Amino acid sequence: MAENLILLADAYKYSHHKLYLPGTEYIYSYLESRGGKFNSTMFYGLQYFLKTYLQGIVFTKEKINEAEVMLEEVFGRADVFDRRRFEYIVHTYGGHLPVRIKAVPEGAVVPVQNVLMTIENTDPACYWLTNFLETLLMQVWYPCTVATVSREIREVVKKYYTATASAASFAGIDFVLNDFGFRGASSVESAGLGGSAHLVSFAGSDTLPASIFAKRYYGAQQAPGLSIPATEHSIVTLLGEKGEENIFRHVLNTFPTGVIACVSDSYNIFRACEQYWGSDLKEQVLQRNGTLVIRPDSGDPVRTLLQVFDILFRRFGHTVNEKGYKVLPPQVRVIQGDGVSYSSIGKIYAALQQAGISAENLALGMGGALLQRVNRDTQEFALKCSHAVVNGQAIDVQKTPVELSAEGQLRTSFKKSKAGRLKLVLENGAYRTVGEHEAPALPDQLETVFENGQIIKEHAFADIRARARQ
Structure with a gap:
């Protein structure tokens, strides 16, 4: 029996459709390896998650019914889960996901602190969907x-x-x-x-x-x-x-x-x-x-x-x-x-x-x-929002938390996130992350791999092996 994608998110995320500011239209988030044990990270495994969980019709009336029962039990109240959000996708898109995912080719070895994947909703009514998918897509940390x-x-x-x-x-x-x-x-x-x-x-x-x-x-x-x-x-x-x-x-x-x-x-x-x-x-x-x-x-x-x-x-x-x-x-x-x-x-x-x-x-x-002796912090994986559109206004989003040094001084945490819509470029054999409109002469190494319920780009295992050994 296929998993119910509606139930494959952290429970608290089902409240976000209400907690985002009214007028929110688009959420754009990115995945990166912020550091960790090794200076570079190989990107691998996204295609499995796309094929297994996101491709094709993933929302149906039956799955919404199942989720509604479970989430009312989880929250003990009926005003958190809003089935209408999912019914909209069923009625408008036949149950396909209105999101776009871009990613670096699998097998690429990218220095840490660079964007590896981006995800954004393609329908302003589904602004909540981008980070709803974080829980599942973050699991790409493991094969990577x-x-x-x-x-x-x-x-x-x-x-x-x-x-x-x-x-x-x-x-x-x-x-x-x-x-x-x-x-x-x-x-x-x-x-x-x-x-x-x-x-x-x-x-x-x-x-x-x-x-x-x-x-x-x-x-x-x-x-x-x-x-x-x-x-x-x-x-x-x-x-x-x-x-x-x-x-x-x-x-x-x-x-x-x-x-x-x-x-x-x-x-x-x-x-x-x-x-x-x-x-x-x-x-x-x-x-x-x-x-x-x-x-x-x-x-x-x-x-x-x-x-x-x-x-x-x-x-x-x-x-x-x-x-x-x-x-x-x-x-x-x-x-x-x-x-x-x-x-x-x-x-x-x-x-x-x-x-x-x-x-x-x-x-x-x-x-x-x-x-088995690995975890998400081995390479410090994180998926964060870096751009949004609210009431028609584009906003670059960023967090810059502070922490105390050993000497008791305030400093910016390594958890500082990137801001804006991003692009990964390859220049003189080295990857670096820039803003979407920066370095116009350099093509974006992030390719659209998934859009509106369909896989757009696939990678063959032989090609991934060859890329990894370049």
Whole structure:
């Protein structure tokens, strides 16, 4: 059953049709990332919300009836919700939304404190509708933030590949960070939306809804999230500690070719690397037409990995690449899937570099820290009104709150908003926000993507990936 858009707003917003000044005709609001953990934000995910919630007939008599019952219960009074506001849209527009939304192309990476999206009503009788939609549209913060985190990790990986990895291995960067976050996501919708945001920068994923979302809402021709056969502890521990080596042998026999991952810390990761993989099963591993990926899954990542690599280099040997760093034989690699986050990844690769180990030996799996350990304040998202028309008069709207500094002095808060109708321009490769009529020689990078109930501009997943890597 489709959600009732009439009920997808903060409750207090149902009073705004009365609280706006009489004579209000148009409200124009904008979305920005005001700052946060990273200096730039990748824009991604709006198309999902447009297709799922805003496109086509979204208001009907039945949905108005449902909302009226609910909101009278919520407020305990009948003079807050005004069904006539929604009935007007049903009768005049057939239930389509009379709003215009402009946005930067999805996949664009924009410095913080720039406009990313604008929304305005196209019918003066629906002035209340612009910010009524804030609650839902603000949720674009989530895919934008996951896409941003994933991209920033790719930049870290590229840094260490550039410093330590062979040129021939660079194609493997797409598979360095793998999404293990499905089970830790707050919902299937979050897994699909956040997981597909990750796939803008990487191709490794065990979150199937991510590929479903990319195909369903962004026209991906094939699943963009790829995976490999892999064990879990329920498989490896099935015969107890004494049977672990037999399980390992069974894994190799079952998939004699291709890439296969095996969790190896069920009992003693160092014994598993030294004795089982590195001695008893060594020849079978080296004779495979494919790669065994050994997975430690507990302990301090840096200390554990350094010891694991020391053992594997001794048991399997290594080459030294053109940059002077050690590389395991192609039949053996390692994946770290525990304790992986943006903050830990740089420390892990820095420790490998210091130990003379190439980054190309290691892949990563990231779960909750990728899809769940983010919030709206990670990149300080906000949607604010910056322009209005009241009784025919255009008004630039702005808030400039003050706050106390640590020294007790008044200063302007970072929550200061922008004023006027806005434009995002690209000049000498750099984005900046200007007034609508400023910089007339520079085209507005904000494109109309939605107007009066219809999606005007769509972005294909392949194009978003290409844009994100420019």
